[in-house]
Amino acid sequence: MLSLLDKNTLAIDGSGLKLATCLRRYQIAYNDGRIPTGGRSALLAGSALHAALRIKYETDAYQQVKEATRKAAHATIQKEFAKGTPDPEDWRTPQRIQETFDLYCKHYGRRVGNLIAIEMPFCHPLGSILVDGTKYHILWQGRIDRVHQQGSQIWICDWKTTTRFDYAWQSDWELDVGQLGYCWYWQQHSGQKPVGSMITPIIWRPPTASGKSKFPRTEFPNECPYLYTQERIDEWRQNVLGLCAIILQCHQSGHWPALSSCIGRYGRCAYLDVCTLPQAERQKLLATNQFQKNDWTPLQ
Ligand code: SF4
Numbered sequence: 001m002l003s004l005l006d007k008n009t010l011a012i013d014g015s016g017l018k019l020a021t022c023l024r025r026y027q028i029a030y031n032d033g034r035i036p037t038g039g040r041s042a043l044l045a046g047s048a049l050h051a052a053l054r055i056k057y058e059t060d061a062y063q064q065v066k067e068a069t070r071k072a073a074h075a076t077i078q079k080e081f082a083k084g085t086p087d088p089e090d091w092r093t094p095q096r097i098q099e100t101f102d103l104y105c106k107h108y109g110r111r112v113g114n115l116i117a118i119e120m121p122f123c124h125p126l127g128s129i130l131v132d133g134t135k136y137h138i139l140w141q142g143r144i145d146r147v148h149q150q151g152s153q154i155w156i157c158d159w160k161t162t163t164r165f166d167y168a169w170q171s172d173w174e175l176d177v178g179q180l181g182y183c184w185y186w187q188q189h190s191g192q193k194p195v196g197s198m199i200t201p202i203i204w205r206p207p208t209a210s211g212k213s214k215f216p217r218t219e220f221p222n223e224c225p226y227l228y229t230q231e232r233i234d235e236w237r238q239n240v241l242g243l244c245a246i247i248l249q250c251h252q253s254g255h256w257p258a259l260s261s262c263i264g265r266y267g268r269c270a271y272l273d274v275c276t277l278p279q280a281e282r283q284k285l286l287a288t289n290q291f292q293k294n295d296w297t298p299l300q
Pocket of ligand 1: 023024026272
């Protein structure tokens with residue numbers, strides 16, 4: 001939801017900023033607070049895998065996973081799925097996530113370096129801006145998957161599951177608003193500038209009809225490092241404050257322009273059927289069970 005905590009304080013996170021590449025989409029998802037009901041399994045699978053990895057790192061850190069930890073992680077995956085309603089036909093079942101977790105532990109069981117933090121939520125003042133005579137305070141919030149120290153270097157690490165791993169996917173993280181923002185926050189929090197962001201890709205592919213394929217169904221390609229200069233991190237803050245000013249102007253005026261191409265590399269925007277309706281009919285469709293309340297927050 002558009003997190004105006006009071007009349008003058010806006011809390012913003014990486015997912016919201018990515019949606020704001022189309023201000024209309026930000027309006028529907030955050031201001032109106034409506035998100036599509038489909039895609040539940042993908043979300044549940046993502047949270048279940050993160051919860052299991054959290055147990056692995058909290059318990060065994062950078063050592064090989066113990067059997068008791070593995071069992072606890074598997075039970076957590078089941079519990080996370082029980083919190084929601086998975087799509088019945090989806091391939092991202094609890095069993096598939098348990099298998100992925102086991103394969104991850106086999107691949108990344110032992111690591112060199114120090115684990116500094118794991119699954120760390122935060123909410124931190126980003127700055128104040130003036131929008132049409134009104135002063136707003138902006139809070140930057142999120143959840144860092146893992147902070148890793150290698151020698152004197154600090155890395156802000158993130159697990160990313162994907163069904164496609166190509167040049168475009170890897171390039172997407174170069175200027176990722178979430179990862180840059182996590183580096184900014186870590187520097188405020190600890191006084192130490194991270195060297196950059198480290199993405200751990202976890203490729204999971206749906207099963208094939210024949211059960212055979214030339215590609216494995218789960219793969220762990222090399223981790224992808226992105227180095228961030230101080231200038232780039234500082235520029236991120238200015239960019240986000242500028243974008244917040246635009247969002248708040250839209251909020252004040254009640255007009256949220258459609259700015260984006262509606263078909264992206266992952267297919268059509270989930271709101272295309274809404275935006276192509278006459279204005280007077282859009283809220284009716286958003287109120288149906290094709291959409292649900294957006295109560296997601298990175299702090300939970
Ligand atoms: S369908 Fe197009 S205009 Fe509508 S929210 Fe999506 S990207 Fe924006």
